[in-house]
Amino acid sequence: MSFSDFRGNADAVHRFRDMLGRGRMPQSIILAGPAGCGKYTLSLMLAKAMNCLTSPITDGLPDFCGHCANCVRIAQSEDLESRFSEAVEARENLRETDKKETRLFVQTHPDVLIIPPDPPQMMIKVDQVRRVIETIYYRPAEAKERVYIFTESCFMKEAANSLLKVLEEPPDYASIFLLAVNPGELLPTIRSRSILIQLCVLSIDQIEEYLAKHRPEWSAKQRSLVARLSEGAVGRACGFDLAAYISSRDHALVILNSALRSSDHSELFKATETYRAGAEGREKTEKLIRTIYLILQDLLFVNSGTPELVRNTDIQSELQKLVQSADFQWVAFAADRLAEVERGMRRNLLRSLSLDALAVSLERQAV
Ligand SMILES: [Zn+2]
CATH class of the missing domain: 1.20.272 (Zinc Finger, Delta Prime; domain 3)
Incomplete structure (x- = not known):
């Protein structure tokens, strides 16, 4: 795995790698785009590139190896749906009193914290942001940079206000990714403290081309069907x-x-x-x-x-x-x-x- 495995949105990927190369990764990044365009995949790739122990360079820009201890552990978060279900199940098994106080996180690396919306309301809650505040001011233990990924932008009001406080004074060894289908949902004050990078979905032709390479066992007719059903989402298309x-x-x-x-x-x-x-x-x-x-x-x-x-x-x-x-x-x-x-x-x-x-x-x- 490397950045070359990310399909489409070449400009956005180049921009990120360029910032990484200059050591100027912003502290707060809004990664915007429709469902399935690769926001989560790209944010994990960037987390790997920031923390890869071998820090390879491809085409003159920083990349990640995919094999070192940091890359491997971060990659365990790739299947967000499964990790999320596991976290929900683990909470279900707790005692009633603990259940109420436990918030959901996905964490397969000690310095990379993934924050999904918390069920049943499916909103980001203040206790989840609190965990960010509690850890962000400590230097990373095993990585070079702490990475926080909020997988959706639906913050409860108090949570958004807490996040804002972090964004006012973020440490320079941490990056916060805010993944958003609609960045307009975020407080204007959060937006003004973040850089916004927009990703777009791929065309049906681009997806068919990708599938021709990655799912050669499918006929052209089947690839065309899957490309249409996956609505521009390359990840969905490949795992269809x-x-x-x-x-x-x-x-x-x-x-x-x-x-x-x-x-x-x-x-x-x-x-x-x-x-x-x-x-x-x-x-x-x-x-x-x-x-x-x-x-x-x-x-x-x-x-x-x-x-x-x-x-x-x-x-x-x-x-x-x-x-x-x-x-x-x-x-x-x-x-x-x-x-x-x-x-x-x-x-x-x-x-x-x-x-x-x-x-x-x-x-x-x-x-
Ligand atoms: Zn690596």
Whole structure:
């Protein structure tokens, strides 16, 4: 791994490496950009480059090795979703009284602290910022620079005010990254004390090109599908579970076809009975619902004469067939019903039954 593995946004990456090379990494950096554009990945790469024990130079600029003790430990935070779930689970296992006082962090290196929004409110809380204040004025133990990464910019008011105090007098051996989809959410006083670097998503062509190199086992058709489904997010594209998506989509098509075209429900029941109770079933059902939404959107694109926006490009003929019986009104109705199923899931209604009910209720409305 090195900076050359980061896709797109070459200007932003160059700017950072240039600052690193001059020893002028800012103390507070707002890394802004849409979900999936690589904000978190880049901030971890920078944390590695700041602390790499071998400090390699590539193309005349600082890089990181990916193999030294610091790089390896920082890399353990790369899978943010898993580290976050582990932290949530660890807190769940605490005694009631401790639970309330424990805030969530991800930390795989003693000098690199990752601060995700704290559930259930999913906001950055004041106690999380307090941990930053408690540690930031100590020199790093094993790294050269302390690095703090706030993974979202949704601060509670008190937390934002506390952060502001740190930003007024940050030590020069620490850097704070504020990752933001919308930097406007941050206090103007926080913004004025930070430098803002904007990242953008990649085009479908750029992602297809990237996939051609990194997922050569996929056909051009599959790469094109994944590039569209990942909405410019290169990380999402590369780790895309195509087999799971196709299987979920097959079921989505069975449900929609059953609603729109067939009076025989055996196919429908065969598909829906595989959606069981429990966490696994829940995840599977959520995926299915997201996939149905995607197909409904594609039907709208076909309906409104903008087929170039369709994401499920590999099932164009299937979509064309469906659209003959699915007019705009039906799609809107189906989306409403789908939202009801989602609400039902939260109340834990039997999943396969609510999926069957969905298909059957859509049937009566078919044109
Ligand atoms: Zn290294």
